[in-house]
Amino acid sequence: MADNIKDPSKWDVQLRKGTLELVILSLLKGRNLYGLELLGQLQELETTAISEGTLYPLLDRLKRDGSIDAKWHQEGDTRPRKYYNLTKNGQEKLTDLTDRWRKSVEDIEFLLENPGPQKLPKKGK
């Protein structure tokens, strides 16, 4: 743990491994975005900054499992771009993952707010 305090990026990498699907799905909620736009948005935030080599294969996996869909679209003279959007399955998955994420944060907050030495109180009391 001491290493993680010295280098927060290691902690971020571990956290991202478990939360990246949730991050991508939440970013696509109500938006149609192409890869470079998605990457730009993710890199705006300190803990969600990922590389191209992580993003595109993940989009491919989410597309294969039916969580997102993709369509090529060209506007005017610009280069054609592959836009991603949430499917119905993806929206349901986002709802489920959001619930689990919030439950997880709530549990960790509970632990942080109740340090020792006394015994951990029952939740909700």
Add this chain to the structure above:
Amino acid sequence: MSDREMVRDYLNSLMKFLSRLDKEDADDVLREIECHIYDVMEIRQENGQIIDAGEILRGFGQPRELASQYVDHILEGAPPPMGFRAIQKIKSGTTKGLYWTTAIFGYLFSAVLVAIGLLKTINPDAVGVWPSGNGESVVIGAMSRIPTDTQEILGWWIIPIALGLGLGGAYLTKRILNVLKPKAR
């Protein structure tokens, strides 16, 4: 090497490592990555920044590693078809030689069967199945000399049987080749 040459080399290499995907899927992956790279290069140019294709490509990682993330699900994700489990076990060690040997013999055998089925309609007397060696073996095929001491046993049934087995053999060969396809090195 110019930026465009560097990008072209990267995409060519990626294409090689994506060879296990269907061509349409592989082309889609390449097109998306190519568009991303040139979009970033254009944005940098418009902003007066240095266009460093090498740096952009580093974001994607090595072509082999990037491709493996697209391809690995084919090797690990889908369960093998019934009866293909033994082939799945040995596929990682498959050589090009085994792949091409299977392809040649599989398709050749299928083509011969289909040809027999079709030839029966052209030359019915010369094509058939004859018992031989006192019934201990059979002769199948298109004969230049029709056996006289024995009776052909399948008649017109040889057409659907040969065509069915030939087409079935070709389909099976295709499925086996999909599994055996050597990994790009």
